[in-house]
Each structure stands twice: as structure tokens, then as C-alpha cells.
Amino acid sequence: MTPNQGCLKSFNNTCKVNTVPTRRNLFISVVSLFVIAWIVIATLAISRQPDIGVDSATELRTRLEHALNNRDSVEIEELIAYPPSDADEFAKNYIGELVRIGAHSISVTLQPSTENPSRALVEGGRSGGEVFSYLHNVRKSQGQWRIELTPPV
Known part of the structure; x- marks a missing residue:
């Protein structure tokens, strides 16, 4: 394996690692977004529940x-x-x-x-x-x- 294998040359001729997303990274990102969305939706649903009870x-x-x-x-x-x-x-x-x-x-x-x-x-x-x-x-x-x-x- 050569030292520059898998590198992309940038405009200043430095080696830059290939940053093309893999299927695994894409899957993890999508799952993470779903989890975050679920937490936000659940939090909003709980916060909008009416207060139970009365003042006295x-x-x-x-x-x-x-x-x-x-x-x-x-x-x-x-x-x-x-x-x-x-x-x-x-x-x-x-x-x-x-x-x-x-x-x-x-x-x-x-x-x-x-x-x-x-x-x-x-x-x-x-x-x-x-x-x-x-x-x-x-x-x-x-x-x-x-x-x-x-x-x-």
C-alpha cells in the first residue's frame, strides 16, 4: 500500500482522505436522525399534556x-x-x-x-x-x- 493510496489531492497538493459516505455511515446517520426526531416529538407531546387537577x-x-x-x-x-x-x-x-x-x-x-x-x-x-x-x-x-x-x- 502506498502512502498516498486512498487520498484525494486538494488544491494545495496535500493528501486528503476520501470522504465519500459509505452505506454504513449513511445508515447510522439516518437512524440517528430518527432517534433525535422521536425524542423531540415525545418531549413536545409530554409538554403539551394538560395539567391535571385544580388549584384548591x-x-x-x-x-x-x-x-x-x-x-x-x-x-x-x-x-x-x-x-x-x-x-x-x-x-x-x-x-x-x-x-x-x-x-x-x-x-x-x-x-x-x-x-x-x-x-x-x-x-x-x-x-x-x-x-x-x-x-x-x-x-x-x-x-x-x-x-x-x-x-x-
Whole structure:
């Protein structure tokens, strides 16, 4: 192999290594661009997610009670900490269950206090005259009060 083999002569007669892209380099460049584009798109999608929750615990109680009594799945979706891709389906199923049991006169009480609650007690009547009640965890996260559907750790 001669010292100048694979060199291209430049205008000042210096040896310049052949810089023609190979298939491997082209493949790596294209894959790198796709990865970078995916990261940018994912970051933008996450940053555009609406904030979940409300400004105060009292507003959370009022809006949750209103949503449950009016069968408003969109409002429930805005109050629950649930993966955004599945929140709408969950909220619709939640409302569907209330409809199925004939729930009415639903009230929400924050516990242990309205200023700093950790739970929301949901109570109401069923179509057959029975009553029902259940608890949701409540949490303030990033300045927003919301319903947590996972047990506290």
C-alpha cells in the first residue's frame, strides 16, 4: 500500500482522505436522525399534556361532586391522575358504573380536613334504595389538587 493510496489531492497538493459516505455511515446517520426526531416529538407531546387537577382542595371536592352527579366524564378526566392515553376511557367506565347502579344524590367529603385532605369520601344512593360509599386518595402535586387512583406508598 502506498502512502498516498486512498487520498484525494486538494488544491494545495496535500493528501486528503476520501470522504465519500459509505452505506454504513449513511445508515447510522439516518437512524440517528430518527432517534433525535422521536425524542423531540415525545418531549413536545409530554409538554403539551394538560395539567391535571385544580388549584384548591375545596374546588376539587366541588368539581368532583358536580361531575359525579352530572355524569360528566370529561370533568372527571381532568381531576384524576391517570395515564393520559387511557384517562378518557377510564372516566367513561367510571361514569358507566354509576349509571349501572342508578347512583343519585352523590356527595363528596374531604378527610381528615378540607384544608389539607388525604382522602375524598364519595357517598350516594342506589336505585334500589341502598347507599354506597368509597374512598379516593387526594394529593397535591406540583401545586394542583387531584384524585389519585393508586394507593399511597
